[in-house]
Amino acid sequence: MQTTSDALDILCRGCEKVLSPDDLRAKLGENRPLRVKLGVDPTAPDIHLGHSISLSKLREFQDLGHEAILIIGDFTAMIGDPSGRSVTRPQLTHEQVLSNAKSYQEQAFKILSRERSKIVFNGEWFEAMSFDEVIKLNSRVTLQQMLVREDFRDRLDRGQPIRAHEIQYPIMQGWDSVKIRADVELGGTDQLFNIMVGRDLQREEGMPQQVAMVMPILEGLDGKQKMSKSLGNYVALNESAHDMFGKIMSISDELMVRYYQILLKETLPADAHPMEAKKALAQRVAARFHTAEEAQAARTDFETRFSKKDLDHADLPAYTPGEARDFLSLVVEAYAKCFGIAKSRSDARRLLEGGSVQWKGEKIGDVKAVLAGGEAGVLRLDKTRAVRIG
Template sequence: MKQISSLQHVELIPESTIKTIEAGKKMLIKFGADPSAKDLHLGHCVVLFQLQKLQEMGHHVQFIIGDFTAKIGDPTGKSETRKPLTNEEIAINAKTYQEQVFKILDPNKTTVYYNSEWLEKLTSNDLIQLAAKYNVARMMERDDFEKRFKQGQSIGIHEFLYPLLQGYDSVILKSDLEIGGTDQKFNLLVGRHLQREYQVGVEQAIMTMPILEGTDGVKKMSKSLQNHIAIDDEPEDMFGKIMSIPDVILQQYISLLTDESAASIKQKTQAMQEGSLNPRDIKVELGQYIVKRFYSEDRARDAYNHFQTLFKKKEVPDDIPEIQIGSAISIANLVVEHKLLPSKKELYRLVNQGAVSIDNNKITDMHETLKESSSILKIGKRKLYKIILAT
C-alpha cells in the first residue's frame, strides 16, 4: 500500500484524512473541471497526476464535467464577470475533456458525470432552498469578490450561485473527498458545508494542490492567457514550450509534474544556483519526460532532435508539415482554412508582435498574398509550414 507521503505538496482538511486515505477503505474522490476551453493542459495535470496516485492506492475518482456550471463561469481569481459559453462550445469542449482525461486516469477506477444531469432538474423552489444554505457575508469572504466590491466593479448574482452549484455536486454524489487547486479552496469548503446542511451522511474532506504558473512565469496557466501547454499539443510544440519557461519556475515544474524526490530537486536547484548545472539541461530532461508521458520515448527523442535543428542549428527541419494550395491565397485565409491558429484574431495579435514570417521576412499585413511556388511560413517560435503553390 502506498503511503500518503507519496502525495507531495498537498493541504488536507481535516488533517486526519491522512489516516482514512491510508486505511485501505475505498474513498469516492471528486474532481471537477468546467469545459471552458477545448483542451486540458499541464495546469490540470497537477491534480490529475495526484488522482492517478490515489487510484493506485485503491480509491475511485468521480470526474465531473461542469457542462452546466460552465454556463456561469467560475469567478475564482477573475477581476470581472466571465463571458458565458454557448451550448455548442460547451458540448465540443466537454467531449474533448472526456477523451483527454483518460490519458492519465484509469477508466476502470473513474466515473464521468455531467453536472447538467442534476442541476438542470432543479426547480425554482430547489434553487431558493439551496441559496438559503449560505449567506452573503460568507460569500464576500472570497478574495476575488471582496476585491471587486472594494473597487466598485460588478458582481453578478449568478456568480454567487457558482460555488453553491459546484458544492451541490458533492451533495448529489456524496463524495468523501474533493481535490482541486489552492484557488478552489473556498468552493471546495462550500461543498463540505452543503453536505452537512443537506444531511447526506458524509462531510467531504478537502485536498488542495499548488497552482502551476504558465509559460510566462507570471500568471496561472490558462489557455485564455496563451501561456499554457496542452496535453494534446504535438510533441515538438510541447517540448519547445517546456524549453521556453523561465529558469525561476523550473523547480516548480519539476516538483509538480514529476515524481522526482524533494532531495533530488533541492540538489539540482542548488547546482543551478551555483552555476555547475545549466538550466537548459534540466529543461531538456523535463521536456523529454513530459513528452514521453503523453506520447512515447521515440516521440520524445524526435521532439528533442527537432528542437536542436530548429533553434540550435537554426535550420529548417526536413519533416515540417506541407500545405498545398491551388491558387494564390492570403495568409489570413490560409491560417483559417487549414486551422493553423484558433482564429484570425490570434493571427492579428501575432502579426503585430512580429511573430509571423515568410521565408524569414516578417509579415506586417495578415492579408498579404502568398504567390511563390514554395515558401516557409513561420508562426510564433515553433510552428513551421512549407507552403506549396500548385502550378
C-alpha cells in the same frame, strides 16, 4: 500493501494545502475505498498541463485502490467558475458544454484509468431541481460568506460588476459534494473557497465532511498568469509531441525550475545546464502524453532546427502573410496563426529589437523593416519557433 502512513505521505506530496492531514489519515484508516471528487467544467474543448496536476493526484488515489469520481460540470460550466477571474465569464449553451465534455473525457483518460473512473454529470441533479429547491439551497449560504472571496472583493473594490448567477457557482459545486457523498475533493488553490462550501453543506446534511486537497496553480508559458487557453499560454494534452516539446522549450529558465517542481515533483539540481535541463523536461512531459519514441523524435527535430541551425531542412509550419508586409505585423500574425499564441505589437517590437527575429538567417533589428513581395524563406520568431514563408 501500503500502510496508512505511507499512503498519506504519497497523497499529500505535491499538495499546496490539505485540510486536514489528520482527517485524511482517519479516512484512510477506515480501510475502505474513499470517494475522491474532481470537478471539471468543459468551457473549452482542451485540457492543458495545468489541469493535469489535479488529474495526476486523482490517479494516485486510483492506484491506491480508491474511487475516482470525475464530475463533468455540464450545469456549472454554463455559469462559469468566477474563481480567480477579474471579469464575468461569457456564458455557454448546454449544447456547447456537452460537445466540449466529450473531448474532455478522452483527454482525461490520458492520465486516469478509464476502468477505475466514474463519470458523473452534475446536470443529473440540477436539471431535476425545482425553483423552490433552488431557493432553499441558496438560503443556506449568506451573501457575506460569498463576498469574503478575494476575487469578488477585488471586483467590488474596483467597481466591477458581480453578476448574481456567479454567486451560485460555489453553492452548486458544494452541492455536488453532497450528492456524491465525497470523502475528498481535489482542486487548484483557487478552488479552496468552493471546496469549503461543500464541507459546510455536507455538515448541514449530517454527513462526514470531505477533506480539501488543493494543488498548486501552474503558470502559463509566459510565466506571468496561470495557464489558460483564453490567454494563449497553454500546452494542451492533445497537442502533438512536437508542439508540446517546442512550447516547453520556450519557457524561461526561472519558470523551468517551477515546472520541474510541479510537473515532475523534482528539484532541479543547481549545477544543471539550463538548455539540457529544459530539453529533458520537454522530452519527459511529451513522453508522458505520447510515446517515448515520439518524444525523442520531437527532441531530435528541435535540435535539427535550432541547436544545429539547420532550419532550411526542418519541418516548419507554413505561413502565408496577409496584407501586412512589415516584420512587426508578420511576427504577431505568425505567432497567432501557426502557434496559437497571442503576442502584442509591443512584444514583437521587443523581439525585433533584441535580435531574436531572423529572416533567412539574418537578424531583423529594424522595427520598420518590410518583407519584399514574393520572397520565400524561413522567418525565425524566437529561439524555439520559426515558420516557412512561401
